[in-house]
Amino acid sequence: MLGHTARNVFSKSPRQVLRSHGYLHTKRIPAARAVRSATTLSTPSPATGDDVDIIADFDIPRAAHKSSGLSYTGLFGHDFLTTPLSFIQLANSTLQRAELLTRRIVKSKDSREELFKVVKNLDRLSDLLCGVIDLAELVRNAHPDPVWVQSAELVYEKMCEFMNVLNTDVDLYHVLRTVLSDPEVSNALGPEARETALIFWRDFEKSGINLPPEQRTKFVSLSTEILHLGRQFLNETASPRPPAVIKPSELAGLKDRTMGARIRLQAQFTQRDLVVYPGSLQAQMIMHTAPQEEPRRKVYIAANSSTPDQIHTLEALLRARGELARLVGKPSYAHMTLTDKMAKSPDALMDHTRPYARKALRALSERKQTHLNTPPLPIIQAWDRDYYCPPEPPAPPVSLPPLTLGTVFMGLSRLFRNLYGITLRLSNVSPGETWHTDVRKLEVVDEQFGVIGWIYADLFARKGKPSGAAHYTVRCSRRTDDDDAERDLEGAQDENTQRMIQLSDAFDNARRRRIPGSEGVFQLPVVVLLCEFTRPTASKGPTILAWHEVLTLFHEMGHAMHSMIGRTEYQNVSGTRCATDFVELPSILMEHFLNSPTVLSLFDINGNVPIKQGNHHEDPCKSIDTHTQILLAALDQIYHSPEALPSNFDSTAVLAKLYETCGLIPYVSGTSWQTQFGHLFGYGATYYSYLFDRAIASRVWRKLFVHDPLNRITGEKYKNEILRHGGGKDPWQMVSALLNAPAMTDGDAEAMAEVGRWKIEDEVSLPGRH
Template identity: 35%
Template structure:
């Protein structure tokens, strides 16, 4: 029933030198903005720069750049005279590591009180409050789980990580008990069946009720006890086998040993590092092996590398197939035809494997001619060296793709051409300007107080609305640290939710009686654990979305304080993508946390983030901010266009591979997994032969044993492709429309926000899409709507 959703598996305007605030930039740093001769390194037409930031927010705009680009400015801005810690994220329990356990214990006492209230409900008035009570119960638990999940993977203090893990375990164990508590399910069902109760519920309350009901159903709460016990056993075993599959994943052959002469074409420095006694010892699952497949001239050497890198160990495949069989049993126990039917029933737009199949087949049909054309181009490239050849071999694809891409690459040192135009501060400045243009919200640096952040590098930004004031808190942990995960991620540490007067009074009273509860200044702060909240015009109190973005960008101090962190274009896309998740959490400030922000249909969650990647490559958007960090020259846009063309050169072939993987995910979670002759290798190779235009994997290979996403996605891997198609469609219909500057127009941003983003999971996503795209064919969803989306395709024009 209760879910902790923390991350979801996945760009702005320049400021001319005369407008820089003398207060915002210290003199030593300010010198870098003086006008200098234009660089003549690349003579390409520049983008036309936009006017500088609105005068009302100019100081904020300049400060935003400075806190990310200039370490000295940041130290001065973030310095404070000291004082008592306010707790991590201003959570008053988290002033020291053991506070996590106190936070968990107090939260569990609150949760049990809510459960008792729900179980005791008997009057119409009490039943009317059940959805709000259950949402509050979920929020109480998720406040601990989401916070602990973030801390245990990001916080640099090992003791803090350990206490967060202990708190997480305490609360998660209780949550599992709730998921099989028949009394809560029965009370919710009784409330939903009573017209006198549902008549006063808002549409959002009705949606939350349906979500909670489905969560209970998926937990087998309606089954007899012995089946519920088996459900728990299976769930535990699935978790263990899934973890083993991912952690023990290995190739059948760990090392490939070849004569050094066979690796001609590979970077000689890398080859030399791997050479011992005239032999190259190439780790099978390594970046060097992937590089060899792209660059080694000898086809026989590539063949050996290909076989090794596409053949998982038998142990890996056995674990994978065992995991699929366990999931099939769980689905049967729960009354579903397959695990795919079970997984797609809850919070998915597709709703069934049959609808996913319609989408993938339509997408494959749209994509196939382009993929075949790309294969023909690769064969033509191969025939330049071997005129008599009739076909491509599987180990040819990467090699000849790389040969064709090479002329598209920018000349000179790759890292020096685009990154000087993308200092981190400038990109953050640009993001704020884009959000101001589209949604009337901006990012404002806020001085952190003692104990609020987990590392001195973390910047706090307040998200401010022109009309609603303070709407969210965003913590940016964007610089590399050796003890931090390198994977970019968006965490919703706390969701939006409306807090009633009765709840505040109850928590305020508890704070005076419970010795574990820290002292709070007011009922509002007590109800928010000390964290930031907002008061609406109607006096309603809302807990503010609290978001953390984590990346691993180069630290400016690594280059001396004269140079800010400079991002590659790929890193700019990454930051835009993660900020797309954040803006979804910011704009979808619903009254119920169960449906707030990214807690929407799982196969819709990547749409806002994928859409942001289109903004990152748009000329008018880049014209808002992209400037050389030293000369202040505008970015020559053709450099970006060339970079994008290179990345998309074989996009149809890449899409075809993703389609086959999504089909594999569906097939392995279908009723076939319960059959005695279930063979994942034959299923994978069969899909390649049926739907691939590229040469299929040869017999003897077992690549599916490396497909770790099968553990985490479990029948929902198609979501990546689905949201790519939707993002492209939204971009073309709402923002691009052949009109330069459409990506910056407020009416277009408002259309997206009002039709889709602001709803989170509180409205039927198909109706949201139908409205934003102006296409009523989508409004009811179903198999035909999925097929329609697939027919649009996802391969963009170069």
């Protein structure tokens, strides 16, 4: 009913995840080279004093950031969030507040006036709970204090359990059904309110609201079990794998002479075999430079192994999801999940890369033939990919000086100013407002409306911090001046309840502001970016980002700006709270901008980046990796099909069969990579979303931005057709309006086929791909 899912936490993309686990490797995004058109390019707006401040703040090392003269506060400026215990007290007060609001909604059936407020009040209820759940999700992942983390775990589980109960509340469902079935009330709903109401309705239906009481209880139990299994699965995906044991003789002829000599000396000195851990520099060096197959085979198998317990956790999660779907009358979890997504089935994206991948694979086989002097076209094994097609690091399309973290943020601010009239500005941080002194706070400022939200940037690696990059929605935007919250408090007379309610309301009422030119007062969004860049130091200077790190930052800022610009009346459809297979479009599109020399000129304050060819290249094996991602999308579908329900379900056998029937590189017996496939939890049955949105983003880039990427009119069109609506409008309608493609409005089979054709065009037309 309340629609809270892991969708407001966006971690690194499949490209980054698979590369980090040694399964896929560095490759370029599917973007076109920027070319100059015959028309005049838009002139970049000049850098400002705020841009210079951003560079200094991120690039100059210091123990703490701006806090002088500000009084002590709690997390995110909430005065009471100063201790782990206060977090638990906030959760308890929020639950009391939610119970009062729930009672008000249930009683709406007795009041004509209240029926017109049901959708608004359901969204307020969702906002109450999601605000605390989202904060808990961040704290348990980012806070360095284990006591805070423990309190966040308790808060998260308590709040999610309460939400699962609400999802099966028959009285709430009946009230919503009354609203939607009453012509006068239903017709009074605007388009966004209707979309929000339908989201609530679908969530109720997915929760088996029409089941007998004992089965609804079973639904809550299964949902809680899935939550626990999911957290356990994610913890296990990051657990270390056992080492490979390599004989020194197997490393003869290493291409990496420096490290190779060091390894052989180490073996000579210890007079024993080498122990090589997956993911280590030694393991990477062996996979890329060891001429003999055996050490590469050993490292590959070690990196892709699983314990029986890890496999059991995944299969228990998949089985529980299948049981949940069956409980609500769906054949499988995939059937239950895909009903409200853009792609009712991802089949349209599944087959077209095969010929390109086969061509690339043949090229690798010819290299292996030459290397080993074998008969024609030997089989390429999984451990051969890196040796015969070594991935070069991604590089920009023009020659650039080293890019510091501050310079890239300055470039982002200038890009947003040119496209949307929005800039990033440093903001003072009060003592206690952040969880670590590394954290910087940025105001997002609209040239018309002023501050429209805040971004907290926690960008430097530290011990205990999760690896990779992620975007967390801590607070969503929504309209608040028509809340009519006083009526919630009827019947809450005792002093203790009143005190608890005040605590919850103080949290809920924070960061509200009237937006000039809008119809009311809005709660402004708050997001957090987590990355693991190297910290600047006095001796080594500012943080210099590798090109793949610049890509990562642009990707995550795409999510952040979706959250900032989304200005809906309802938080349940705000910003990134939209269909899973639509939410990656803004972030992937942001990566395309880095293919434009015009955009890259924004990294220089004076605009003096030379427009000349750099070390731009496409990974010749990209089509193999794309085909592998398609296989994993298919695996995700199989794992969430009825096939996962029997007690003898074998996830490893399914993986092996998929590779035997659809794969190009043979499955390696004894491996079970699926236990490292973390997206199976957060993106269950929707892993295809990255490929799907990649196709749409590429089309948007080509149609709208490639020839004049800083055009303000185009930027405003994209902002107004896509970003501002969040999930409050059908994504097919948004895409069709943006691309002037009315035939796609209904999102039918032909629309899906059209997206499939876009993928074919991208594979064929990009230069240097094969």
